[in-house]
Amino acid sequence: MSPSSSISLTRFLIEAEREGHIQPDLRLLIEVVARACKSISIAVGKGALGGVLGDAGGAGEASINVQGEAQKKLDVLSNDILLEANAWGGHLAALASEEMDHAVRIPEHYPRGRYLLLFDPLDGSSNIDVNISVGTIFSVLRCPDCVDGPKDEDFLQPGTSQVAAGYCTYGPSTMLVLTVGHGTHAFTLDREIGSFMLTTRGMRIPEDTKEFAVNMSNQRHWEAPMQAYVADLLAGKAGPRGKDFNMRWVASMVADVHRILTRGGIFSYPLDAKCAEKGGKLRLMYEANPMALLVEQAGGAASTGRQRMLEVNPTGLHQRVPVFLGSRNEVETAVRYHLERDAAAA
Numbered sequence: 001m002s003p004s005s006s007i008s009l010t011r012f013l014i015e016a017e018r019e020g021h022i023q024p025d026l027r028l029l030i031e032v033v034a035r036a037c038k039s040i041s042i043a044v045g046k047g048a049l050g051g052v053l054g055d056a057g058g059a060g061e062a063s064i065n066v067q068g069e070a071q072k073k074l075d076v077l078s079n080d081i082l083l084e085a086n087a088w089g090g091h092l093a094a095l096a097s098e099e100m101d102h103a104v105r106i107p108e109h110y111p112r113g114r115y116l117l118l119f120d121p122l123d124g125s126s127n128i129d130v131n132i133s134v135g136t137i138f139s140v141l142r143c144p145d146c147v148d149g150p151k152d153e154d155f156l157q158p159g160t161s162q163v164a165a166g167y168c169t170y171g172p173s174t175m176l177v178l179t180v181g182h183g184t185h186a187f188t189l190d191r192e193i194g195s196f197m198l199t200t201r202g203m204r205i206p207e208d209t210k211e212f213a214v215n216m217s218n219q220r221h222w223e224a225p226m227q228a229y230v231a232d233l234l235a236g237k238a239g240p241r242g243k244d245f246n247m248r249w250v251a252s253m254v255a256d257v258h259r260i261l262t263r264g265g266i267f268s269y270p271l272d273a274k275c276a277e278k279g280g281k282l283r284l285m286y287e288a289n290p291m292a293l294l295v296e297q298a299g300g301a302a303s304t305g306r307q308r309m310l311e312v313n314p315t316g317l318h319q320r321v322p323v324f325l326g327s328r329n330e331v332e333t334a335v336r337y338h339l340e341r342d343a344a345a346a
């Protein structure tokens with residue numbers, strides 16, 4: 001990685017356009033999202049000084065989102081920043097957010113573009129108040145019916161249809177990680193000049209790993225294949241895997257996935273008895289699909305444990321799924337534990 005990269009996000013996107021990887025309106029849309037992420041980064045960076053910590057809602061009354069989760073002030077603020085930045089740009093037909101019940105159409109009297117934008121405005125909400133990395137995740141789809149639509153159903157496209165996906169991580173440095181279907185690239189915000197600068201072109205996830213990320217406190221609630229898989233990881237050198245594994249869990253998907261894109265590993269949020277009714281904990285459209293595209297474009301793999309993530313046919317805007325992603329061989333091993341045990345139980 002060059003510490004003195006001179007390629008800005010803008011220049012990178014212009015090159016991608018010249019090479020025919022993106023259309024000019026998608027370039028502008030990505031620029032608008034990046035600008036919104038800069039504003040969120042400034043708000044996150046102010047912390048307690050900016051009055052942005054703590055729960056949203058009035059005195060003694062929690063504000064609950066469509067996911068049934070209590071919102072933080074920064075969840076609401078980040079959502080507003082993304083809505084405001086994108087609503088009138090002319091590149092979008094509609095937006096959908098983890099924090100909103102339904103998609104929002106661009107009003108008819110504004111120029112309506114041909115893309116759909118989905119986002120998790122603030123990922124890792126439980127970490128906001130303790131000054132640990134959080135992030136924003138986004139995904140871009142084409143609008144199939146921009147004349148009469150768009151409706152919620154127009155967003156229900158498999159992850160393979162994404163034309164762009166990315167995240168911004170608000171950590172020690174602010175980074176934007178992006179794919180437009182031609183590799184996964186990392187940009188670091190140069191706070192002095194206010195631009196995202198290319199710092200890694202073509203991120204590659206090592207195929208093998210000795211590091212896993214999972215919330216171990218859910219162990220007793222997991223399904224049998226996951227129990228067996230993690231038991232064998234924990235058995236280390238003496239066990240069937242023949243090597244010792246390390247564990248990391250930030251509890252911000254953006255931060256955990258960023259580590260995996262940087263040095264490998266497997267991230268999982270499997271099905272457990274607590275979230276089985278909902279289908280999982282993480283959201284397909286706002287979290288799993290964009291991360292799956294980024295990971296695949298970096299040579300990794302992403303699965304529900306039983307199916308390639310990007311091939312899941314969505315049934316709802318807020319659908320949840322089990323997630324396994326990261327180093328290709330390790331994800332394939334985890335999937336094998338599921339499929340073999342399913343077959344034996346059938």
Ligand SMILES: O=P(O)(O)OC[C@H]1O[C@](O)(COP(=O)(O)O)[C@@H](O)[C@@H]1O
Binds near residue numbers: 126215
């Ligand atoms: O608190 P848990 O169960 O470890 O879950 C952590 C997971 O939940 C999430 O925080 C969910 O995202 P939100 O903060 O956007 O709801 C992920 O980022 C993270 O991987």
Ligand SMILES: [Mg+2]
Binds near residue numbers: 122287
């Ligand atoms: Mg999230």
Ligand SMILES: [Mg+2]
Binds near residue numbers: 075098121122
């Ligand atoms: Mg969120």
